[in-house]
Amino acid sequence: MEHKSYRAMRELNMDATTTRHHRSLELNEMDEFHNESNENAKIYKDHTKAWHDKNLVHKEFQLGQRVLLFNSRLKLFLGKLKSRRSGPFTMVKVFPYGAMELQGKGQETFRVNGQRVKPYMGGPIDPVKTIIQLQPL
Structure with missing residues (x-):
């Protein structure tokens, strides 16, 4: 029974330093993913604004018109x-x-x-x- 519990602990990696290091790597990856999605949203907004501005028709009026x-x-x-x-x-x-x-x-x-x-x-x-x-x- 002790052998099985030791094997389960080893598979789950219960070492605190290794888990802390792995967790910090995951947080860094999540920050990178968040920054990349923000950049993609900014690029999309810029393209949409450029398309919208390109299709605008400027109206000019004169007095008496x-x-x-x-x-x-x-x-x-x-x-x-x-x-x-x-x-x-x-x-x-x-x-x-x-x-x-x-x-x-x-x-x-x-x-x-x-x-x-x-x-x-x-x-x-x-x-x-x-x-x-x-x-x-």
Whole structure:
């Protein structure tokens, strides 16, 4: 019986100095693995940012240009065919950091974030032609 227990202790390596050395090696390996995974995550983030920045389209606007305004309130109750943009509006003034002052049909002006506007590429909007009445069969 003593022989079996001695053999089991030998297989399990119950020597404290050897176990301590083995444990410190494992901790060092885990630190290296952690550092390597952090480096890989940083490389992935850099590549993703470069891809995203490459696909961004820079919009340039001039004073007097007509733009469409994104209506964020329509997001909540949006129908399938409703437009998310309203306008066109005329750009009156550009402020620092991308803010813009727009003018509607009247003389009143309002400020909006420049990220909410999009250049208007169409001609004049005729509200009579845009309404389509469907007749039931």
